[in-house]
Amino acid sequence: MAALETSQVNKAVAILRAGGLVGLPTETVYGLAADASQREAVGRIFAAKGRPVTHPLIVHLGSLCRLSEWARDIPPFARQLAEAFWPGPLTLVLKKQPSVLTEVTGGQLTIGIRIPAHPLALAVLEAFGGGLAAPSANRFGRISPTTAAAVREELGAAVDIVLDGGACEQGIESTIVDCSGEMPVLLRPGALSVTALADVLKQPVLSAAGRSIPRVSGSLPAHYAPQTPLQLVSADQLLQAQPDEGSSVAALVYSSQVFPVIPNRQYFRLPGHFAGYAQGLYACLRSIDNQGFDGIEVETVPDTAEWAAIADRLRRAAF
Ligand code: TXA
Numbered sequence: 001m002a003a004l005e006t007s008q009v010n011k012a013v014a015i016l017r018a019g020g021l022v023g024l025p026t027e028t029v030y031g032l033a034a035d036a037s038q039r040e041a042v043g044r045i046f047a048a049k050g051r052p053v054t055h056p057l058i059v060h061l062g063s064l065c066r067l068s069e070w071a072r073d074i075p076p077f078a079r080q081l082a083e084a085f086w087p088g089p090l091t092l093v094l095k096k097q098p099s100v101l102t103e104v105t106g107g108q109l110t111i112g113i114r115i116p117a118h119p120l121a122l123a124v125l126e127a128f129g130g131g132l133a134a135p136s137a138n139r140f141g142r143i144s145p146t147t148a149a150a151v152r153e154e155l156g157a158a159v160d161i162v163l164d165g166g167a168c169e170q171g172i173e174s175t176i177v178d179c180s181g182e183m184p185v186l187l188r189p190g191a192l193s194v195t196a197l198a199d200v201l202k203q204p205v206l207s208a209a210g211r212s213i214p215r216v217s218g219s220l221p222a223h224y225a226p227q228t229p230l231q232l233v234s235a236d237q238l239l240q241a242q243p244d245e246g247s248s249v250a251a252l253v254y255s256s257q258v259f260p261v262i263p264n265r266q267y268f269r270l271p272g273h274f275a276g277y278a279q280g281l282y283a284c285l286r287s288i289d290n291q292g293f294d295g296i297e298v299e300t301v302p303d304t305a306e307w308a309a310i311a312d313r314l315r316r317a318a319f
């Protein structure tokens, strides 16, 4: 690792030990990290985000051998997933060890855990040694940041240092699987596809629909929302759009159609495949937000398993 990065890592670790907050790059989105074993430090996360204290945090670890310090009664299917996908964009919800602070788990008996794949996050975790509680580094209900600049824009002076690990490779949050019961249950679709999970498990992951699931702030209907009103529209509707003198519209598209040039309407184009779209989505919405459009029209994405995580985020953003 470069000398500058080493000094940034050392600085971040010192801040974490002193109970401070660190903007941490991960491969999914930037996290707002604090020492998961310090009550006051964890409290600072909730204050900085404006997040209700009942919403549990994900604990990030640097190595699989630390898992049993945080979780107990880990079922074989959870181990299988951890071994296959960690470090990576997968969060497992497991029964927590009694020593885990209730502030971290929002008072629940389970804990969300993942090992992130970003080299800078892993370097901090390795040097730190313990677990880092880290939600996405945005204010409550807003879009997750995918660059260091976006973290500063969201949290300003509330965060003690922001490590710059570049733009996040995945661009949307981790997939969350509840492994605290008899069977794996999908709590939040995310960067890792359910097909990849099912391939490893040799069985489909159950959907959370209709079950009594634990509280997940990302499962609230209105979440992950830009400040500009957003609506989902079909490619056909976009093709037939008429000039509207009163308001300016940002149209976010991905299909290869030629959309009409209309005054007061600007097109933003994302790649037409899941990985590229996910990588660019939040940065694009953030940039649209900062340009002061009156509204955002987003072309609906394919209704397939592959696109499920994007469809989920857009549905919430449009709420
Ligand atoms: O990709 C990610 O998961 C990012 C990066 C920073 O790791 N983190 C992230 O954290 O998205 P956050 O807090 O914004 O979203 C995590 C979700 C929340 O909706 C939370 O309620 C849920 O995970 N969660 C955490 N612990 C849980 C638990 N014990 N049971 C159920 N849900 C849990």
Ligand code: MG
Pocket (backbone or CB within 6 Å): 135, 136, 144, 218
């Ligand atoms: Mg979040």
